[in-house]
Amino acid sequence: MKQQFLYENMLVNPLRFRVNEMMEPSISQASAEITHEALLGYVAKEQDKDAFARLFTHFAPRIKSYLMKGGASQDQADELAQETMLAVWDKADKYNPDKAAASTWIFTIARNKRIDALRRMKRPDYEPEDPALVADDMPHADERIGTEQEAGILETALETLPKEQAELLYKSFFEDKTHSDIAAETKIPLGTVKSRIRLALERLRGQNAVKALGK
Amino acid sequence: MSTDLTQHEMKDKMQTQYETMLMEYAAGVLDEAQSLVMGAHASLSPYARRMLKKYECLGGAMLSAHCEPISMKKDALDCVMAQLDQKRAETKDEQTSAQPCHFEGVSLPSCLKDYLDQPSWQNIYPGMAIQNIETSCLKSKARLLKVDPGVKTPEHSHRGVEMTLMLDGAFHDESGTYSRGDLIIVDEDYTHQPIADERTGCICLVVTTAPIKLTGWKRLFNPFLK
Numbered sequence: 001m002k003q004q005f006l007y008e009n010m011l012v013n014p015l016r017f018r019v020n021e022m023m024e025p026s027i028s029q030a031s032a033e034i035t036h037e038a039l040l041g042y043v044a045k046e047q048d049k050d051a052f053a054r055l056f057t058h059f060a061p062r063i064k065s066y067l068m069k070g071g072a073s074q075d076q077a078d079e080l081a082q083e084t085m086l087a088v089w090d091k092a093d094k095y096n097p098d099k100a101a102a103s104t105w106i107f108t109i110a111r112n113k114r115i116d117a118l119r120r121m122k123r124p125d126y127e128p129e130d131p132a133l134v135a136d137d138m139p140h141a142d143e144r145i146g147t148e149q150e151a152g153i154l155e156t157a158l159e160t161l162p163k164e165q166a167e168l169l170y171k172s173f174f175e176d177k178t179h180s181d182i183a184a185e186t187k188i189p190l191g192t193v194k195s196r197i198r199l200a201l202e203r204l205r206g207q208n209a210v211k212a213l214g215k
Numbered sequence: 216m217s218t219d220l221t222q223h224e225m226k227d228k229m230q231t232q233y234e235t236m237l238m239e240y241a242a243g244v245l246d247e248a249q250s251l252v253m254g255a256h257a258s259l260s261p262y263a264r265r266m267l268k269k270y271e272c273l274g275g276a277m278l279s280a281h282c283e284p285i286s287m288k289k290d291a292l293d294c295v296m297a298q299l300d301q302k303r304a305e306t307k308d309e310q311t312s313a314q315p316c317h318f319e320g321v322s323l324p325s326c327l328k329d330y331l332d333q334p335s336w337q338n339i340y341p342g343m344a345i346q347n348i349e350t351s352c353l354k355s356k357a358r359l360l361k362v363d364p365g366v367k368t369p370e371h372s373h374r375g376v377e378m379t380l381m382l383d384g385a386f387h388d389e390s391g392t393y394s395r396g397d398l399i400i401v402d403e404d405y406t407h408q409p410i411a412d413e414r415t416g417c418i419c420l421v422v423t424t425a426p427i428k429l430t431g432w433k434r435l436f437n438p439f440l441k
Contacts, residue, residue, distance in 0.1 A: 036279075047299075047303065049296065049299060052296075052299070053292060053296065056292055056295065057292070058279070059278075059279070060287050060291065060292075061284030061285055061286055061287055062278055062279065062282045062284050063278070064284075064285045064287060065282050065283055065284055065285040066278055066282050068285065069282075074285075077285075078287055078288050078291060081287065081291075082287075082291055082294060082295050085295055086295060086298060086299075086302055089295075089299055089302060089303075090302050090303070100268070100271075100272070101272060101275055101276075102275075103272075103275030103276060103278060103279035103280075104268070104271050104272045104274070104275035104276075105275070106275065106278070106279075107271055107274040107275035107278045107279075108271055108274075108275075110278065111242070111243040111271075111274065112243070114243060115243050120351075121247050121250075121351060123243065123250055123254075124247065124250045124251040124253075124254035124255070124326040125250075125254045125257070125326060126254050126255075126257040126258040126264065126324065126325075126326065127258070127313035127325050127326065128313075129312045129313040130258055130313040130315070130324060130325040130326075131313070131315045131322065131325075132258060132259070132315065132316065132322045132323060132324050132325060133258050133259075133324075134258070134259050134260065134261060134396060135261070136261045136264070137261050138261070145265055145268045145269055145272070146268035146269060146271060146272035147272075150269075150272050151272050151275055151276045151279070152276075154272060154273055154276035155276045155279065155280040155281070158276060158277065158280070158281050159281075169273070169277065170277070170281075172238065172239070172242050172244065173242045173273070173274045173277055173278075174277070174282065176243070176244050177244060178239050178244050178245070179235055179239070181244075194231060194235060197235075197238075198231070198234075201238075201273075204273070
C-alpha cells in the first residue's frame with residue numbers, strides 16, 4: 001500500500017508530477033511507485049503506452065482470473081481480458097480520478113465484459129447523459145465514495161475479514177452468484193448468507209469510519 | 216403471514232432485500248429483467264448510485280488486491296499493444312449520447328428505450344392495465360403496470376420476489392406512499408394491496424420471478440398469470 005501514501009500530489013493532477021520531474025531530477029531518479037490512477041491519467045491525457053503497459057501488467061492477469069472464476073475457459077478468459085484492457089485504453093478519456101479509483105473503474109469494465117460475453121446480455125444501466133436522470137443531490141458526499149482512498153482502505157480491510165465472510169463476498173463478486181445461488185451451493189441457509197455478508201460489509205464500513213475519523 | 220412481522224420488521228426486511236439487490240446488481244449477477252429495474256431505479260435515485268459506487272469500489276478492491284493473478288499468454292501484451300493506435304482511430308467518431316425515452320407523455324429512464332415501442336395496454340382488471348416487456352429471462356417477467364386513480368390492487372401474494380419501480384404518479388399501502396423513483400422489493404411473506412393515488416393514478420415497472428397468485432376470494436381470477 002506504499003503507493004497510496006507516496007506521491008499523493010500526483011493523483012490530483014498527474015501532469016503536475018511530470019513538471020516536478022523536470023524541475024527536480026532527483027524525484028525522477030527515485031524508484032517511483034506511480035498509482036494506477038496516475039497511470040490512467042497518462043493514458044487519458046497523453047495516450048501513454050508505457051503507462052498502459054504497466055496497467056496491463058497489473059490488471060490483465062487479475063481480470064483473466066476473475067473471468068475464469070465467472071465461468072470462462074482459460075483461452076476465453078485470456079481473450080476477454082485483452083479486450084477489457086483495450087476498452088480501458090479506449091475509454092480512458094472518460095475516466096475521472098475524482099469520481100472513482102482506477103480499480104473501481106476497471107472492475108466495472110471487466111464486469112460488463114463478463115456479462116456481455118458469458119451471460120450474453122447487454123447490462124441495462126443508467127446513463128449519465130440521460131435527460132431523465134435525477135442529478136446528484138449531495139455533491140460533496142460523493143467526493144469520497146469509491147475513490148482511490150476508499151479502495152485502498154478496503155483492500156487492507158478485506159484482509160481482516162473472517163474466512164467465512166470473505167468467502168461469501170468472493171462468491172458474490174467473482175463467481176456470478178446471487179445470495180440464493182450461494183445458499184443453494186453451500187447449503188448454508190439463505191438468512192445466514194445474508195447476515196454474514198451484511199456483517200462483512202459492516203466490518204468493512206467500520207474500518208472506513210475509523211480511518212475517516214483518524215484523518 | 217404478513218401479520219407475523221411488525222411494521223418495523225417488515226421495513227427492515229425490505230431494506231435488507233433492497234441492499235442485497237443493489238449489491239447483486241453491482242456485482243453483475245442479476246438477470247436482465249431485474250437489472251432493467253435496478254438500472255432504471257439508479258437513473259432516478261442518486262442514493263442508489265452512491266450505494267452502487269460503494270459496491271463497485273469493493274469489487275475493484277477485490278479484483279486488484281484479492282484475486283490471484285493468472286498469467287496471460289506470452290504474446291498477449293504485444294498483441295494488445297499492436298492494436299492501440301487502430302483502436303483510437305476507430306472509436307473517435309462513436310460519440311453516442313443517451314437517447315431520451317418518452318412513453319405516454321412520461322419521461323422514462325433511457326435504459327427502457329429499447330424495451331418499449333408503441334403503447335399496447337392490456338386490461339387485466341378494472342382500472343388496471345399491463346404492457347409486457349420482452350426480455351431473455353426464463354424465470355423473471357417484466358411489465359409496465361398502469362393503475363387508474365383510486366384503484367386498489369386486488370389482494371395478492373407472490374412466490375419469489377416482486378420488484379416495483381414507480382415511474383409516474385403514486386400509490387400507497389400499509390408501509391407508506393411511493394412515487395417516482397421509489398423501488399419496492401417484496402418477497403412471498405408480504406401480502407399487499409397498494410392503492411393508486413386518487414388524483415393521478417400511477418405507472419410502474421414491475422418484475423416478478425414467479426407467477427403471482429391471488430389470495431382471498433379473487434383467487435379464481437388470476438390476471439397476472441401469463
